[in-house]
Amino acid sequence: MESPELKTLGFATDNPTKLLTAAVATGHVHGMQKVPGFDLIGAFDDPSGARLSLVRRKGHDVRAVPALASSETHRAAVYRVNDHLAHASLFLDDDQTLELIVSVDDPTQYPERSEKEPGTFAVIQALSLGAIAIRADVYADEADFEANRPDEDREWSSRALASPSVAVEPILSKTDISARAYASFVVESAWKRKNELTGREFWYGIGLSRVRLAFALPGDVELQPGNVVIGTFTLTASSGLWDRA
Numbered sequence: 001m002e003s004p005e006l007k008t009l010g011f012a013t014d015n016p017t018k019l020l021t022a023a024v025a026t027g028h029v030h031g032m033q034k035v036p037g038f039d040l041i042g043a044f045d046d047p048s049g050a051r052l053s054l055v056r057r058k059g060h061d062v063r064a065v066p067a068l069a070s071s072e073t074h075r076a077a078v079y080r081v082n083d084h085l086a087h088a089s090l091f092l093d094d095d096q097t098l099e100l101i102v103s104v105d106d107p108t109q110y111p112e113r114s115e116k117e118p119g120t121f122a123v124i125q126a127l128s129l130g131a132i133a134i135r136a137d138v139y140a141d142e143a144d145f146e147a148n149r150p151d152e153d154r155e156w157s158s159r160a161l162a163s164p165s166v167a168v169e170p171i172l173s174k175t176d177i178s179a180r181a182y183a184s185f186v187v188e189s190a191w192k193r194k195n196e197l198t199g200r201e202f203w204y205g206i207g208l209s210r211v212r213l214a215f216a217l218p219g220d221v222e223l224q225p226g227n228v229v230i231g232t233f234t235l236t237a238s239s240g241l242w243d244r245a
Helices: 004-009 016-025 142-148 164-171
Strands: 027-034 040-046 050-056 063-068 073-080 085-091 097-103 122-139 180-194 199-206 212-218 228-238
Touching: 004 016, 004 063, 004 122, 004 199, 004 212, 016 040, 016 050, 027 073, 050 142, 063 097, 063 122, 063 212, 063 228, 085 122, 097 164, 142 228, 164 180, 164 228, 180 212
Parallel strands: 097 228, 122 212
Antiparallel strands: 027 040, 040 050, 050 063, 073 085, 073 122, 085 097, 122 228, 180 199, 180 228, 199 212
C-alpha cells in the first residue's frame, strides 16, 4: 500500500494487514456482506475525511483503495466499469455533461455495463466528488498561474477537469481504465487535517474546477484560499451509501 494517493492521505504503509486491522478496530468501518457479485463491500472512514474503499471477491483477499469523503455533490448518470471504477456523466447547468472516470467506494450502487446491456446506468441525485493528489503544483493566485505556468500547461485554464480514460474507454480493457485525471482548480477553503489512524497530516479542502470538488494534497505543501492548484489527481466518488449506514 505505497501508492501516491495513499501517501497523500497518510495511509501509506509497508504492512497493509496491520493497517486494515487497526482500521477495523476503530469502529469506523461500514460494510455489507454477500451482496450480488461480491463477498464484501465496505469503507473505512477516518474522521479526517480520508477513506479506504474495501472490496472482496470470493476466493480473494480484501482490496483497499484510497477514497475521499466529500460534501460536494452533483447529479449524475453512472455505470460501473469494474469493481472499483465507474463512468460518471455529471449534469452541468448548461445542459451539457462532464464525463469522468471515478473510483467508487460503493460499487453495488451502479449497474455494470456489458455488451448485453450497453445502455444501462443509474441516475444518482447527489454523487459526491473528490480528488486525491498524485502530483500537483501550487500557484499564489490566478495571475501567478497565468504568468508562470510551464508551456505544457498553457492549454489548460485554472478550472479544468479531464479524464483521459474517457476518450479511449471503448478500446481499453476494464483493467486498463484509470480514475486518474488532469485537474486544475482555485482553492476556496483548506484545512490541515490529521489522519487519526496514522497520525500523518494532509490538506483537505474545497476547490472550484469545472465543478466544485473536495481535494486532498500532501501536508508538506504551502496552501491558502485563492491559490491555483494544477496537476494529476485520482477522482473518487460515492452515492452516499456509507453516510447513510
